[in-house]
Amino acid sequence: MTVQEVEDQIVEEFSIFDDWMDRYNYLIELSKDLPLIEEKEKNEQNVIKGCQSRVWVNAEYQNGKIHFTADSDAIITKGIIALLIRVLSDRTPQEILDNELTFIDKIGLKENLSPTRANGLLAMIKQMKLYALAYKTKGE
Template identity: 60%
Template sequence: MKIEEIQEELISEFAMFDDWVERYEYMISLGKTLPLIDENLKTEDKLIKGCQSKVWLNSEMNNGKVHFTADSDAIITKGIIAILIRAFSNQKPQDIINANTAFIDEIGLKEHLSPTRANGLVSMIKQMKLYAVAYQSQLNS
């Protein structure tokens, strides 16, 4: 499934909820389905800088596609990274690099997060794209 199709699915899913209490609950439930990072990988170099809570993000490349796993010590943040992993994991590096993140605004996520969580969201996306850039440069060399 393409990134854009997954993003459209997420927009539709969030549109089903009338208010942000329900959307937060849905986000928390998504966080519970997150492909968790191996405990041995919860190291300083996997921590995302700029997040208020701790978020560990790992990436691996298999068959030309980037696979992400993550964890967080905060349930809302875990839900946020779960949304991003759903959108960007199991995709080609170039597709992740080129991916539009407007779906986050369409869901209304950024405007309903505290400023520190919104900064963390931006940091998570940036880190995922940086991993993709590194894999793409390996493919090109």
């Protein structure tokens, strides 16, 4: 599946719900599908700076693609990172860098988060793109 196809799928899933309480509940459901980071990777190096809650993201580069794992101590945040991983994991660094993550605006995620959570969302995206940039540079 292309990045765009995954994003379209997410937009379709969220369109089922009429209000944000249902969408939050769906985010909580999605958090259960998060590929969990290993305990040893829950370290300061993998903590996302700028998040209100604790979020750890690890990236491993294998066969030209980046595989992400993550965890958070906050259930909604866990659902948000699960969505990001669903779109960006197992992609080439270039695919990650080229992606604008349009699904975030299409489902209204950013404007329905508290300002601190919205900042955390941007920090998660920034960190995932930084991993992609680092691996792209290393791979060239």
